[in-house]
Amino acid sequence: MIKKDGHTHTRFSHHGSNEPLDDYIERAISLGFTEYVVTEHAPLPMTFLNHFTGPREAHDGSAMLATELAAYQKEVKRVQIKYADHIQIKSGFELDYLADYETELRQFIIMQADWLDELVISVHFLPTQDGLVAPIDFDPDTLAKYFPEIENLPQVVFENYFKILQKSVRFAATLPHDFVIRIGHITLIRKYQKYFNLPKFDDDNQLRIDDLLRQIKDNHFQLDFNTAGLSKPYNGETYPTLDIVRRASHLGMTFVYGSDAHKVSDVGQFYDAAVSDI
Ligand SMILES: [Zn+2]
Ligand SMILES: [Zn+2]
Numbered sequence: 001m002i003k004k005d006g007h008t009h010t011r012f013s014h015h016g017s018n019e020p021l022d023d024y025i026e027r028a029i030s031l032g033f034t035e036y037v038v039t040e041h042a043p044l045p046m047t048f049l050n051h052f053t054g055p056r057e058a059h060d061g062s063a064m065l066a067t068e069l070a071a072y073q074k075e076v077k078r079v080q081i082k083y084a085d086h087i088q089i090k091s092g093f094e095l096d097y098l099a100d101y102e103t104e105l106r107q108f109i110i111m112q113a114d115w116l117d118e119l120v121i122s123v124h125f126l127p128t129q130d131g132l133v134a135p136i137d138f139d140p141d142t143l144a145k146y147f148p149e150i151e152n153l154p155q156v157v158f159e160n161y162f163k164i165l166q167k168s169v170r171f172a173a174t175l176p177h178d179f180v181i182r183i184g185h186i187t188l189i190r191k192y193q194k195y196f197n198l199p200k201f202d203d204d205n206q207l208r209i210d211d212l213l214r215q216i217k218d219n220h221f222q223l224d225f226n227t228a229g230l231s232k233p234y235n236g237e238t239y240p241t242l243d244i245v246r247r248a249s250h251l252g253m254t255f256v257y258g259s260d261a262h263k264v265s266d267v268g269q270f271y272d273a274a275v276s277d278i
Contacts, residue, residue, distance in 0.1 A: 004035035005268060006182065007094065007120055007224055007258025012040045012064040012072050017263040021075055024264050025083050031268040035088045038076050039120045039258075040064055042093040042112075045104040051132050052125075054146060058138040062124070063096065073115060090117035094184060097123050097168035098133065106175060113176050120224055120258070121172050122184030123164050126157075136161070140192040140234065150192075155202045161189040162208040169215045182222040182256055185229075185239035186212065195234040209244060217253050225278060227270035228260035238270075242277055249278065 005028055011018045021038070028036045041063035052059050064072055073091070080089045093116065095105060109119065125133040126147065134146035149156045165186060172181050186209075190198055201209065216223060225245065229235035238245070248255070255278050261267045 002035055003031075003033045003271075004037070004256060005033050005259050005261070005271075006035075006037045006118065006256035007039050007184070007226060008037065008261045008267065009094075010038060010040050010072070010075070012068055012075075013262060014061045014064075019264045021079050022082070024261060024267050025079050025087060025089065027264050027267040029083065029086050031271070033087060033268060035090065037090040037092045037118045038079075039092040039094040039118065040072055042095045042108065043069060044096060045098065045101045045108075048098065048101065051098075051100060052134070053128060053130065053132040054134045054142050055138060058135040058142065062135070091115055092118040092120065094120040094122055096125060097121055097164070097171060098125060099127065099164060099167055100133075102171050102174075105171070109175050113178065116179045118180040118182065119175075120182045120184045121168055122224075123161065123168055123188070126160055126164055137188055137191050140195045143192060144196075150196055150198075154196065154198050155205060158189055158201055158205045159208065162205060162212060166208070166212050166215060169212065169219065169221065172221060173219045180222060181219075182224050183216050184224045185226040185258075185260070186223065187237070187240045187244065188229075190235065190237065190239075190241070191229060191232065192234040194236065210247070213244070213248050213251055213253065217248075217251050222254045222256050223248055224258045225255040225274055226258045226260050227274050228258075228266070230270045230273075231266075238274060238277065245277055 043066040044063050076091045128134050128146045147157045226239040257274050259269045
């Protein structure tokens with residue numbers, strides 16, 4: 001039986017730990033995982049800073065640098081060989097979807113396509129009213145500062161979020177197709193739900209979610225079933241939330257468990273609870 005962790009990070013993400021990749025893999029092996037996908041944040045486009053607003057750490061700590069790409073790939077290759085008899089390690093990225101940078105993102109992926117086994121496409125930044133983009137998952141204050149409706153009109157923020165997610169899936173459909181594509185943590189906008197006391201998605205947003213699921217399914221993409229939120233004090237849910245998981249299961253969609261590990265002890269977190277929900 002395959003036991004897979006499909007969403008994991010490394011020391012190259014700068015917002016995790018400095019532990020060596022070997023320790024992540026050895027933890028996965030000790031937990032009985034047979035497959036492990038390394039999905040470090042791909043470098044952000046060179047000119048992204050021009051459109052970015054928010055704490056500088058949210059930019060600098062969001063992804064590997066373009067200058068680290070070769071070292072990252074070498075590192076993944078090294079552990080693929082070192083642990084070949086114990087676990088299948090796949091090479092991947094988590095790609096930030098940025099609506100204003102589709103050309104750059106596509107170009108990057110095409111250049112990496114030979115090397116790439118699996119790609120997680122995620123939305124961590126949303127457009128602000130000033131025509132810039134800001135992070136939604138850095139901290140509650142940043143979310144409230146750039147998306148103030150989160151406090152009194154949260155459905156508006158949800159709407160923007162799902163529209164960008166839909167756009168990200170349309171973009172993904174334009175990529176070459178010889179690697180697996182998975183759509184990352186599709187309810188990340190709820191990360192601080194307990195902090196803001198966020199309501200459930202309203203009927204209009206539920207329809208947007210249904211459209212999104214159908215769009216993902218029609219393109220034969222997978223869904224990231226991400227447990228990182230379960231350990232976050234203001235979240236406490238899986239991404240996507242269980243009601244959405246049920247609807248997606250009903251549509252026959254493929255889920256892949258992802259710990260979203262940013263440190264060794266996160267690898268495999270809540271695996272048993274998660275698979276019992278799928
Ligand atoms: Zn992510
Ligand atoms: Zn991630």
